[in-house]
Amino acid sequence: xxxxxxxxxxxxxxxxxxxxxxxxxxxxxxxxxxxxxxxxxxxxxxxxxxxxxxxxxxxxxxxxxxxxxxxxxxxxxxxxxxxxxxxxxxxxxxxxxxxxxxxxxxxxxxxxxx
Amino acid sequence: xxxxxxxxxxxxxxxxxxxxxxxxxxxxxxxxxxxxxxxxxxxxxxxxxxxxxxxxxxxxxxxxxxxxxxxxxxxxxxxxxxxxxxxxxxxxxxxxxxxxxxxxxxxx
Numbered sequence: 457x458x459x460x461x462x463x464x465x466x467x468x469x470x471x472x473x474x475x476x477x478x479x480x481x482x483x484x485x486x487x488x489x490x491x492x493x494x495x496x497x498x499x500x501x502x503x504x505x506x507x508x509x510x511x512x513x514x515x516x517x518x519x520x521x522x523x524x525x526x527x528x529x530x531x532x533x534x535x536x537x538x539x540x541x542x543x544x545x546x547x548x549x550x551x552x553x554x555x556x557x558x559x560x561x562x563x564x565x566x567x568x569x570x
Numbered sequence: 571x572x573x574x575x576x577x578x579x580x581x582x583x584x585x586x587x588x589x590x591x592x593x594x595x596x597x598x599x600x601x602x603x604x605x606x607x608x609x610x611x612x613x614x615x616x617x618x619x620x621x622x623x624x625x626x627x628x629x630x631x632x633x634x635x636x637x638x639x640x641x642x643x644x645x646x647x648x649x650x651x652x653x654x655x656x657x658x659x660x661x662x663x664x665x666x667x668x669x670x671x672x673x674x675x676x677x678x
Contacts, residue, residue, distance in 0.1 A: 497671070499614065558604050
């Protein structure tokens with residue numbers, strides 16, 4: 457399978473714990489995006505990378521959130537001191553750098569905060 | 571601020587009928603739009619895209635229409651099948667914004 461891969465698919469944790477998610481994009485894609493999706497809503501943009509550079513962050517990305525893409529390939533999204541409101545699906549997408557191109561999404565990591 | 575939104579949250583059609591899903595956008599500078607399909611438990615799947623220099627684009631059983639005058643997009647699905655049942659999102663990629671989605675249900 458050469459699509460976008462996310463791990464884990466599901467994460468259940470207690471409030472206050474830290475969690476980290478991983479995204480492996482399509483190998484030739486330079487751009488990588490993180491979104492959050494809550495039930496009944498469309499994906500909300502969090503941040504995006506072009507290669508290893510984090511070019512844009514949404515105001516939704518509080519200080520408890522951090523994303524990295526150290527080698528311009530896979531990316532991680534960490535949430536520190538999780539809160540109930542962090543419960544959501546976290547989606548990763550990737551796209552080629554050239555021009556307007558559709559983003560290809562993974563199947564997400566569903567986070568549940570107890 | 572600018573936003574992307576959909577007119578209807580749900581749409582129910584009979585198998586074999588044509589479906590039309592609408593989307594309004596407010597950023598007149600938007601240059602590129604995408605329609606995605608999302609099935610339960612999965613990520614959004616690309617269906618079709620259109621650039622602002624076009625007003626119509628056709629794919630297999632799907633057509634996207636863009637009306638820049640009224641800032642409106644529509645997705646038409648011909649001969650809707652049960653496998654088309656899903657939530658459909660339009661996305662305005664300049665700002666990486668998605669609408670809330672329309673749930674399409676196809677009745678056999």
